[in-house]
Amino acid sequence: MRYEKGHKDATRKRIIDVASRRFRKAGVEAVGIAGLMADAGLTHGGFYAHFGSKEELVREVIADALDRSRARLARIAAEGGGLEAIVRAYLTPPHRDGPEVGCAAAALASEIVRHPAETKAAFAGKVEALIELIAEHLEIDDPTVRRQTATAIFAGMMGTLQLARAMVDEGASEQILESGVEAALALARHPRR
Amino acid sequence: MRYEKGHKDATRKRIIDVASRRFRKAGVEAVGIAGLMADAGLTHGGFYAHFGSKEELVREVIADALDRSRARLARIAAEGGGLEAIVRAYLTPPHRDGPEVGCAAAALASEIVRHPAETKAAFAGKVEALIELIAEHLEIDDPTVRRQTATAIFAGMMGTLQLARAMVDEGASEQILESGVEAALALARHPRR
DNA sequence: TGTACATCAGTGAACGCGCGTTCACTGATGTAC
DNA sequence: TGTACATCAGTGAACGCGCGTTCACTGATGTAC
Numbered sequence: 001m002r003y004e005k006g007h008k009d010a011t012r013k014r015i016i017d018v019a020s021r022r023f024r025k026a027g028v029e030a031v032g033i034a035g036l037m038a039d040a041g042l043t044h045g046g047f048y049a050h051f052g053s054k055e056e057l058v059r060e061v062i063a064d065a066l067d068r069s070r071a072r073l074a075r076i077a078a079e080g081g082g083l084e085a086i087v088r089a090y091l092t093p094p095h096r097d098g099p100e101v102g103c104a105a106a107a108l109a110s111e112i113v114r115h116p117a118e119t120k121a122a123f124a125g126k127v128e129a130l131i132e133l134i135a136e137h138l139e140i141d142d143p144t145v146r147r148q149t150a151t152a153i154f155a156g157m158m159g160t161l162q163l164a165r166a167m168v169d170e171g172a173s174e175q176i177l178e179s180g181v182e183a184a185l186a187l188a189r190h191p192r193r
Numbered sequence: 194m195r196y197e198k199g200h201k202d203a204t205r206k207r208i209i210d211v212a213s214r215r216f217r218k219a220g221v222e223a224v225g226i227a228g229l230m231a232d233a234g235l236t237h238g239g240f241y242a243h244f245g246s247k248e249e250l251v252r253e254v255i256a257d258a259l260d261r262s263r264a265r266l267a268r269i270a271a272e273g274g275g276l277e278a279i280v281r282a283y284l285t286p287p288h289r290d291g292p293e294v295g296c297a298a299a300a301l302a303s304e305i306v307r308h309p310a311e312t313k314a315a316f317a318g319k320v321e322a323l324i325e326l327i328a329e330h331l332e333i334d335d336p337t338v339r340r341q342t343a344t345a346i347f348a349g350m351m352g353t354l355q356l357a358r359a360m361v362d363e364g365a366s367e368q369i370l371e372s373g374v375e376a377a378l379a380l381a382r383h384p385r386r
Numbered sequence: 387t388g389t390a391c392a393t394c395a396g397t398g399a400a401c402g403c404g405c406g407t408t409c410a411c412t413g414a415t416g417t418a419c
Numbered sequence: 420t421g422t423a424c425a426t427c428a429g430t431g432a433a434c435g436c437g438c439g440t441t442c443a444c445t446g447a448t449g450t451a452c
Contacts, residue, residue, distance in 0.1 A: 026307060029222045030222065033440085040396090043398065044398085045441085046395065117361055120359055127359065155290065155349055159352025162306070163304040165360055166320065178341070182345065186379075189381060196415085235428095239429045240407090283435065
């Protein structure tokens with residue numbers, strides 16, 4: 001081999017990592033293949049040795065980024081804080097200000113909707129896994145209610161983070177984050193009317 | 194005048210209306226000036242007689258679309274259903290399936306974040322008005338708690354609609370909408386721990 | 387051990403295309419005389 | 420009333436640019452003999 005064993009895999013991983021940050025920061029549409037590859041230290045033509053199309057990369061990035069978010073939140077919960085630690089870690093100024101390393105669902109949700117079904121399916125599957133993680137940390141017996149509550153908590157976290165990012169005023173933004181924390185914890189406490 | 198009085202205003206309004214539908218359906222970035230103007234029955238060059246830039250149009254569209262959403266939801270609440278009617282009208286399959294005439298916040302939130310401060314400010318201001326509308330229909334005495342609860346309810350509604358749109362499976366999508374309704378009503382009922 | 391060849395990750399020119407924006411122009415109508 | 424001119428919403432060619440994708444190629448290294 002002209003390159004050491006594992007070289008191509010490492011390059012592929014590097015492209016995904018660069019794309020993952022850039023997609024979350026600027027949106028998928030705003031990121032071009034040429035700039036992406038330059039960031040990864042390569043030229044644009046080589047892209048197609050790794051991915052069949054930009055859309056295929058999008059799918060891989062979404063799956064990878066959401067897997068990592070899930071793992072990170074699972075670790076945070078496991079360290080003893082449970083659901084409250086998840087919620088507080090998610091609705092925090094650093095997460096609001098660092099979308100490039102944050103939750104891909106919050107960063108890309110409204111544009112993923114317009115992608116092909118295959119991409120949406122990848123997104124939907126990983127979001128379900130995130131919801132499942134939240135459900136595991138709810139003290140609700142009925143599995144249907146637990147699942148519904150977990151879904152609403154995640155939707156609220158995502159919507160809250162997006163609103164906090166849209167605010168121009170720092171104080172207003174932090175009040176929104178706080179509202180989101182309170183609401184998530186209230187839902188975890190009062191799953192039924 | 195070569196055109197009857199009010200002609201230019203009517204054209205401007207038509208451009209905004211066409212842009213409003215197309216932005217919400219495809220995202221701001223995916224909509225070009227030429228296609229937009231063709232849809233409005235004009236050629237692209239005329240665009241700059243009405244708007245200084247595409248970004249200026251984006252700002253006008255956001256303000257207009259969110260004003261209309263607010264007015265629509267206010268009417269629905271006033272017809273007797275109150276907050277529950279707002280929530281149920283928002284988290285409904287037709288709204289999920291018709292983003293082009295639906296809430297601009299849910300359709301565009303994650304991309305507005307990346308626009309210039311002036312655009313974000315226009316968005317933020319109108320979202321505050323929507324939250325205020327929700328707050329008006331909450332039976333909570335403490336204005337801070339009322340406001341916080343309204344914020345969380347709106348964030349949850351927005352996040353829920355986005356998740357429902359991202360699902361490929363129809364049944365899963367409808368369960369998400371239902372979770373959102375339940376959660377919003379639960380928050381309205383239990384504002385404090 | 388030395389030479390010929392195969393491999394293939396990565397290169398970079400080229401493809402057609404649409405983008406946002408500018409600008410000299412058109413032509414229907416209103417106003418001035 | 421008839422003619423000359425001013426107005427200005429809208430036209431369409433042109434600008435430089437970046438997009439996603441294709442493809443003939445390079446050149447470093449491994450394998451075969």
